[in-house]
Amino acid sequence: xxxxxxxxxxxxxxxxxxxxxxxxxxxxxxxxxxxxxxxxxxxxxxxxxxxxxxxxxxxxxxxxxxxxxxxxxxxxxxxxxxxxxxxxxxxxxxxxxxxxxxxxxxxxxxxxxxxxxxxxxxxxxxxxxxxxxxxxxxxxxxxxxxxxxxxxxxxxxxxxxxxxxxxxxxxxxxxxxxxxxxxxxxxxxxxxxxxxxxxxxxxxxxxxxxxxxxxxxxxxxxxxxxxxxxxxxxxxxxxxxxxxxxxxxxxxxxxxxxxxxx
Amino acid sequence: xxxxxxxxxxxxxxxxxxxxxxxxxxxxxxxxxxxxxxxxxxxxxxxxxxxxxxxxxxxxxxxxxxxxxxxxxxxxxxxxxxxxxxxxxxxxxxxxxxxxxxxxxxxxxxxxxxxxxxxxxxxxxxxxxxxxxxxxxxxxxxxxxxxxxxxxxxxxxxxxxxxxxxxxxxxxxxxxxxxxxxxxxxxxxxxxxxxxxxxxxxxxxxxxxxxxxxxxxxxxxxxxxxxxxxxxxxxxxxxxxxxxxxxxxxxxxxxxxxxxxx
Numbered sequence: 001x002x003x004x005x006x007x008x009x010x011x012x013x014x015x016x017x018x019x020x021x022x023x024x025x026x027x028x029x030x031x032x033x034x035x036x037x038x039x040x041x042x043x044x045x046x047x048x049x050x051x052x053x054x055x056x057x058x059x060x061x062x063x064x065x066x067x068x069x070x071x072x073x074x075x076x077x078x079x080x081x082x083x084x085x086x087x088x089x090x091x092x093x094x095x096x097x098x099x100x101x102x103x104x105x106x107x108x109x110x111x112x113x114x115x116x117x118x119x120x121x122x123x124x125x126x127x128x129x130x131x132x133x134x135x136x137x138x139x140x141x142x143x144x145x146x147x148x149x150x151x152x153x154x155x156x157x158x159x160x161x162x163x164x165x166x167x168x169x170x171x172x173x174x175x176x177x178x179x180x181x182x183x184x185x186x187x188x189x190x191x192x193x194x195x196x197x198x199x200x201x202x203x204x205x206x207x208x209x210x211x212x213x214x215x216x217x218x219x220x221x222x223x224x225x226x227x228x229x230x231x232x233x234x235x236x237x238x239x240x241x242x243x244x245x246x247x248x249x250x251x252x253x254x255x256x257x258x259x260x261x262x
Numbered sequence: 263x264x265x266x267x268x269x270x271x272x273x274x275x276x277x278x279x280x281x282x283x284x285x286x287x288x289x290x291x292x293x294x295x296x297x298x299x300x301x302x303x304x305x306x307x308x309x310x311x312x313x314x315x316x317x318x319x320x321x322x323x324x325x326x327x328x329x330x331x332x333x334x335x336x337x338x339x340x341x342x343x344x345x346x347x348x349x350x351x352x353x354x355x356x357x358x359x360x361x362x363x364x365x366x367x368x369x370x371x372x373x374x375x376x377x378x379x380x381x382x383x384x385x386x387x388x389x390x391x392x393x394x395x396x397x398x399x400x401x402x403x404x405x406x407x408x409x410x411x412x413x414x415x416x417x418x419x420x421x422x423x424x425x426x427x428x429x430x431x432x433x434x435x436x437x438x439x440x441x442x443x444x445x446x447x448x449x450x451x452x453x454x455x456x457x458x459x460x461x462x463x464x465x466x467x468x469x470x471x472x473x474x475x476x477x478x479x480x481x482x483x484x485x486x487x488x489x490x491x492x493x494x495x496x497x498x499x500x501x502x503x504x505x506x507x508x509x510x511x512x513x514x515x516x517x518x519x520x521x522x523x524x
Binding site for chain 2 (some may be wrong): 039068069070087088089090092093096098100101102103104105114115118146147148162163169236
């Protein structure tokens with residue numbers, strides 16, 4: 001693991017690539033073995049915004065949990081910058097689907113500062129880092145609020161901030177906006193692109209919204225039903241901000257839908 | 263419909279006042295209770311003498327009795343908290359501790375606390391020690407069981423969040439498990455404190471020669487029912503005040519817990 005990497009107050013988000021080879025994940029339950037992933041190969045390039053699109057229960061979340069270090073693969077390898085992923089670390093941060101993932105007993109400021117606890121920085125440097133990250137996600141006026149006082153969208157922004165503040169190399173997002181209403185969701189997508197462009201952090205975002213995947217991704221991978229394999233790879237070369245009514249947008253959308261079986 | 267604070271206050275005051283007036287009336291006008299039931303005015307007079315009198319039976323001894331009982335409640339309660347809270351959190355977080363200790367606790371729990379009195383007397387003799395021990399035994403169970411439940415149900419999202427932000431095991435215990443378990447722990451503490459007042463009275467009736475419970479039982483033998491009721495009122499009042507203290511602690515420190523803090 002790359003834990004020897006020390007953070008400095010002005011360290012940029014050094015984007016990193018992820019490599020997955022021959023990945024297999026089997027869950028055991030009463031009815032027998034469930035093969036979630038079987039022989040998956042994939043690369044996430046440094047600095048790209050990769051969207052993974054797939055039907056429910058196709059093993060997308062298993063992949064994310066393995067990349068996050070929360071779960072161990074049954075076989076195969078997952079590496080981050082050529083180092084095997086052996087457990088969770090601040091190198092690869094996660095934004096969960098559930099909007100209650102912030103610590104409810106800490107203020108927004110302290111939630112964002114949580115990951116700096118074991119980082120060797122002065123108090124003032126940490127405060128500056130927290131302030132600038134909150135500013136980046138647009139929550140600078142909400143530092144002294146508590147999570148229960150924020151809307152679902154703001155809580156997800158704070159979740160992004162607590163990962164970014166530690167100079168994470170990879171942002172793993174598991175349907176982060178699925179619990180939000182349609183309007184908020186669009187605002188969040190726009191904001192997320194701004195954040196990604198500002199930090200150039202590597203992003204992997206899982207979704208089952210075709211629109212979301214094509215609106216956000218620099219590349220979209222459509223997964224098959226379980227066990228997860230890549231059905232098709234769709235590079236999205238459209239410039240940001242993307243227009244959902246654009247003919248090219250719709251052509252990519254219909255390609256995705258075809259591979260999802262619609 | 264919302265009512266003003268004053269209206270609510272008056273509305274809440276009516277039933278207790280009505281009970282007092284009817285009670286007074288029944289005793290003084292109709293002789294209900296054949297002289298064994300004191301009227302509220304007699305209770306008030308007894309209480310006044312008990313608090314402000316100077317020496318003699320039921321005269322001026324209120325302060326010392328209250329102090330003795332309150333100290334026993336406090337000592338027993340905090341002993342139970344000091345042992346029960348850490349042990350409960352351990353059982354909630356460790357499968358080994360749970361397998362070893364949970365069955366034992368479930369076997370001991372149904373034994374009525376008052377039936378421990380003989381053992382309290384054998385180990386501590388007639389005196390404060392026996393009362394404190396009995397209070398501690400009774401307060402121990404709600405504390406440990408609620409601490410266990412609180413620690414057991416820490417959200418996986420919060421544990422994963424802490425791990426991905428590089429929290430150490432000690433930080434996870436102090437900054438995640440403990441705050442997450444606190445609402446449940448305080449529910450247990452509140453039940454325990456209520457039990458503590460009940461048990462201190464029981465133990466002072468049979469095992470100690472001082473305190474509010476002792477004076478209550480003594481007054482019964484001397485047919486001073488006015489003092490008996492005065493003692494009941496005193497215990498009720500201080501039971502209420504100690505409960506209020508926990509409620510205020512919950513409001514102040516657990517405001518983030520939207521389900522318990524109101």
